[in-house]
Amino acid sequence: APKQQKKTTFSNRGMTLEEDISLTNKYYLDSQIAVVHKKPTPVQIVNVDYPKRSAAVIKEAYFKQASTTDFNGVYRGKYIDFEAKETRNKTSFPLSNVHQHQIDHMKAVDQQGGICFMIIKFAPLEEVYLLPSKQLFIFWDEQWKGGRKSIPYAFIKKEGYHIPFHFQARVDYAAALDKLISELEEN
Amino acid sequence: APKQQKKTTFSNRGMTLEEDISLTNKYYLDSQIAVVHKKPTPVQIVNVDYPKRSAAVIKEAYFKQASTTDFNGVYRGKYIDFEAKETRNKTSFPLSNVHQHQIDHMKAVDQQGGICFMIIKFAPLEEVYLLPSKQLFIFWDEQWKGGRKSIPYAFIKKEGYHIPFHFQARVDYAAALDKLISELEEN
Numbered sequence: 001a002p003k004q005q006k007k008t009t010f011s012n013r014g015m016t017l018e019e020d021i022s023l024t025n026k027y028y029l030d031s032q033i034a035v036v037h038k039k040p041t042p043v044q045i046v047n048v049d050y051p052k053r054s055a056a057v058i059k060e061a062y063f064k065q066a067s068t069t070d071f072n073g074v075y076r077g078k079y080i081d082f083e084a085k086e087t088r089n090k091t092s093f094p095l096s097n098v099h100q101h102q103i104d105h106m107k108a109v110d111q112q113g114g115i116c117f118m119i120i121k122f123a124p125l126e127e128v129y130l131l132p133s134k135q136l137f138i139f140w141d142e143q144w145k146g147g148r149k150s151i152p153y154a155f156i157k158k159e160g161y162h163i164p165f166h167f168q169a170r171v172d173y174a175a176a177l178d179k180l181i182s183e184l185e186e187n
Numbered sequence: 188a189p190k191q192q193k194k195t196t197f198s199n200r201g202m203t204l205e206e207d208i209s210l211t212n213k214y215y216l217d218s219q220i221a222v223v224h225k226k227p228t229p230v231q232i233v234n235v236d237y238p239k240r241s242a243a244v245i246k247e248a249y250f251k252q253a254s255t256t257d258f259n260g261v262y263r264g265k266y267i268d269f270e271a272k273e274t275r276n277k278t279s280f281p282l283s284n285v286h287q288h289q290i291d292h293m294k295a296v297d298q299q300g301g302i303c304f305m306i307i308k309f310a311p312l313e314e315v316y317l318l319p320s321k322q323l324f325i326f327w328d329e330q331w332k333g334g335r336k337s338i339p340y341a342f343i344k345k346e347g348y349h350i351p352f353h354f355q356a357r358v359d360y361a362a363a364l365d366k367l368i369s370e371l372e373e374n
């Protein structure tokens with residue numbers, strides 16, 4: 001089937017959260033605001049063809065489990081690391097969207113003094129929030145002790161940081177990150 | 188052809204520098220010394236098969252140019268980023284081993300306050316050094332102005348930091364990094 005043409009309207013429609021973040025990262029890189037990249041999808045390459053006079057073709061490969069999160073990089077000298085998640089829900093963010101290996105990685109980064117968070121998009125509301133890893137860990141750990149299996153929207157709105165949409169920085173998380181860094185430095 | 192069995196002797200033979208660094212990173216992660224990962228090779232996936240009852244098979248894909256370096260992560264709260272390079276030379280490290288996009292990325296990270304370096308292995312000497320990006324940039328930029336096309340071994344030995352081989356941390360770069368961080372903090 002032919003690849004569907006991407007819409008290039010001013011709205012967010014047709015773009016995934018990850019694509020919007022990658023465009024933002026490109027803008028941040030060009031403007032010397034931050035250096036953040038999406039990690040490539042890890043694949044196990046089994047068979048490669050090297051035809052004469054043209055590029056190597058991977059003929060057999062398999063998707064591997066990622067051992068980290070989607071994005072990492074450096075901002076104001078600090079290591080930042082985050083996972084992007086979109087939900088169709090309006091009232092809560094289901095923890096089933098998160099994987100244990102992502103939490104393990106974020107806890108390791110946290111312990112090493114890096115700055116970890118999730119960027120959560122409530123798609124039907126067109127609202128995006130930065131949720132610090134500390135808050136995520138509380139809900140994650142509680143779910144195994146009879147706690148709820150999702151994080152309420154109201155909690156994320158209150159404890160997270162709203163991320164505005166801007167034309168050049170579609171998921172403009174730098175200001176939210178500034179607030180998070182100030183809070184971490186106060187404690 | 189059957190895959191060649193890896194030797195598991197105490198020596199470095201049969202292991203690439205990248206494999207040795209990845210084993211070191213695993214040890215650092217398990218010991219809570221640092222969180223550093225190798226970035227997956229980026230591939231452009233064109234065609235995927237989804238057979239019933241088994242894993243998806245990538246049937247056609249192409250290697251993409253990496254836009255960053257081999258490794259990045261967090262150490263003592265700091266963002267670190269580096270490229271690993273092996274040379275068969277004994278007297279100098281040829282700059283042809285380095286790509287412009289790697290330099291561009293390292294300069295962007297440097298500007299953002301991250302810590303960048305190269306880990307260079309002189310294979311015939313079995314010696315490994317950490318060379319700070321600052322020194323690399325000098326030789327890189329000079330080569331276009333009539334400067335030499337390689338970095339002398341003697342320079343790397345003097346201005347870089349020797350990285351010892353240890354059984355659990357085969358490329359034990361943490362102590363070298365401590366020295367680099369102290370020097371950066373003094374200036």
Ligand SMILES: [Mg+2]
Pocket residue numbers: 070083084085
């Ligand atoms: Mg994601």
Ligand SMILES: [Mg+2]
Pocket residue numbers: 257270271272
């Ligand atoms: Mg390399």
